[in-house]
Amino acid sequence: MKCPYCDSESIVFRGYRYNDRTKKRLRLCKKCGRKFTLHDGYWRMRFSRKDIMKAVSLYEKGFSLAEAKKHLERYEGIKVSRWTILCWYNKYGSGKRKE
Ligand SMILES: [Zn+2]
Known part of the structure; x- marks a missing residue:
């Protein structure tokens, strides 16, 4: 597990953060001192x-997923993984992909 800000691996567990309905594990990076939660916040x-x-x-x-991935890199x-691009497309795309 790495800090999303500085890529340091010295992460400590700092209890939970409560939202309306969910409980998230709160982590603290010992290197840069920032707090973050994984999953939800991570990719954003x-x-x-x-x-x-x-x-x-x-x-x-009309790029394939592999081509799009290569181009982005x-x-x-x-x-980013091909799967992530597909997830983004399903979520944010217009649904009008050229074949
Ligand atoms: Zn950090």
């Missing part, structure tokens, strides 16, 4: 809306 911190829309638009333009510096 790593990828901006702009990154996500870039990935989705590549896929919509090479030209945008975004490391």
Whole structure:
């Protein structure tokens, strides 16, 4: 497990954070001192809306998932799995993908 801000692995468990309905494990990074929760918050911190829309638009333009992944890595510096791109597309895409 790594800190989403600085990639340090010195993470300590700092109890729980309560939302309306959910309980999340709160972690503290000993290196940069920031607190974060995993799962929910994690990906949102790593990828901006702009990154996500870039990935989705590549896929919509007719790139395959593998091609979109490669392109994002090479030209945008975004490391993402094919599965993640597909998830983003299902969530944010227009549903009008060119075949
Ligand atoms: Zn950190």
